[in-house]
Amino acid sequence: MHFRSDMTVHLIKHSAADTDVTDAARVSTQGDEILEQFERDPQRDQGLIHFLMRDRHGSPFEHASMTFFVQAPIFVAREHFRHRAGWSYNEESGRYSELKPLFYVPDGKRPLRQIGKPGAYEFTLGTYQQYMTVSGDLRRISTEAYSTYKRMLDMDVAREVARMALPLNIYTSFYATCNARSLMNFLSLRTKRDSARVPSFPQLEIQMVADQMEDHFQVLMPETAAAFEQLGRVAP
Numbered sequence: 001m002h003f004r005s006d007m008t009v010h011l012i013k014h015s016a017a018d019t020d021v022t023d024a025a026r027v028s029t030q031g032d033e034i035l036e037q038f039e040r041d042p043q044r045d046q047g048l049i050h051f052l053m054r055d056r057h058g059s060p061f062e063h064a065s066m067t068f069f070v071q072a073p074i075f076v077a078r079e080h081f082r083h084r085a086g087w088s089y090n091e092e093s094g095r096y097s098e099l100k101p102l103f104y105v106p107d108g109k110r111p112l113r114q115i116g117k118p119g120a121y122e123f124t125l126g127t128y129q130q131y132m133t134v135s136g137d138l139r140r141i142s143t144e145a146y147s148t149y150k151r152m153l154d155m156d157v158a159r160e161v162a163r164m165a166l167p168l169n170i171y172t173s174f175y176a177t178c179n180a181r182s183l184m185n186f187l188s189l190r191t192k193r194d195s196a197r198v199p200s201f202p203q204l205e206i207q208m209v210a211d212q213m214e215d216h217f218q219v220l221m222p223e224t225a226a227a228f229e230q231l232g233r234v235a236p
Contacts, residue, residue, distance in 0.1 A: 001101045001103070001139075001142070001143055001146065002100075002101060002102045002103070003102075003103050003104075003105045003139060003142070004102065004103075004104060004105070004171070005104065005105055005106055005107040005110070006208070007070070007071065007072045007076070007205065007208045007209045007212065008069070008070065008071035008072070008173075009068055009069070009070055009209055009212035009213055009216075010068065010069040011066060011067075011068060011216045012067045012068060012069050012175070013066075013067045014064075014065065014066045014067065014216075014220055015064065015065050016064035016065060016066050016180060016217075016220040016221055017064065017220065017221060018045060018049060018221050018222065018223040018224055019040070019045065020060075020063045020064040020180075021048075021049055021052065021060045021061055021063065021064060021180070021221075021224060022045045022048050022049065022060070023063075024059070024060040024062075024063040025048060025052055025057070025060040026048075045223065046223050049223050049224055049227050050227045050230075050231075052236060053224070053227040053228060053231050053236050054227075054231055056234075056236045057236060058181050058235070058236035059181075061179065061180040061181035061184070061224065061236055062086065062179040062180070062181045062182075063179070064179060064180040064220075064221060064224075065177060065178070065179050065180075066177070066178060066179075066180075066183065066213075066216065066217070066220070067175060067176070067177040068175070068176045068177075068178075068213060068216075069173065069174075069175060070173065070174055070175075070176055070209060071171055071172070071173040072104075072171065072172070072173075072205070072206075072209055073103075073104040073168060073169045073170065073171055073172070073205065074168045074169070074170055074171075074172050075168040075169065075205070076203075076205045076206050076209060077091065077172050077174060078168075079190075079203065079206045080174075080176065080206060080209065083182070083185070083186050083189075085182060085185070086178055086179050086181060086182025086183075086185070087176060087177070087178045087182055087186075088175075088176070088177045088178075089174055089175065089176055089177075090174060090175045091172060091173070091174035091175075092172050092173045092174065094159060094160065094163040094166075094172075095159055095160040095163075096159070097159070098153065098159065099149070099163065099166065099170060099172075100171070101146045102170065102171040103138070103139075103142040103146075103167075103169050103170055103171065104138075104169040104170075104171065104205070105134075105135055105138045105139060105142075105169070106134065106135070108131050109125075110204060111123035111124055111125050111126070111204070112124075112125065112126030112130050112131065112134060113125070113126050113130070123204075138169060141167060142167060142169060142170070145165050145166055145167050146166065146170075148165040149162050149163065149165045149166055152165065180217070180221060180224060181235060181236060183213065183217060184228050184233075184235040184236070185235035186210065186213070187210055187213070187214055187217075187228075187233065187235075188200065188233050188234060188235050189202065190202045190206050190207055190209070190210040191207055191210045191211065191214065191233075192207060193233055195229060195232065195233060196232060196233040197231075197232025197233065197234055198232070198233075198234065
């Protein structure tokens, strides 16, 4: 049995640069002239990206794409898969392969207590006793569930049936491909930032995934990422 309290995000491939955005945008006014070699002006490109982001001309941002490999608990994957527009997914199958004994258990920094009511609540750190209970019970239940899963497989029960015994904190893995516009929409909803014009209240675990995706986004498309941040983290 293996227990973790982190998420894995790898950038597998990309066709993503700030120039993908500016070139796509300039087709609107230059047509086939965009195919000719021209000397780039970084300040003009920066200004164009800022204009597109500010006025929410979103389609040019759809020409930059990224593919990520994500390993996360099933409950995180299910939240991620709610993002459909501009995203494509392929997930590890519990029907066709035996799932590994890898389970998520939150560490001691994870807030455990919910105070208030839906729409007006906050999360705070739990007590030592609460943390030990959560950690101990999740480890015990995960171990028992996986033992049940293995026992059914050993009895030649179909994988698609045996997996019903497994809890939501077991890890799954998937490919996720998106464009820059759909990624920014995801980040606007799945990260919590003081600079956001519209507040968001994501669950910590999916924010751990989103934060790593944003790190890659900032490296690949620094001007686009900067404009997104400066203009309140609203997707164009």
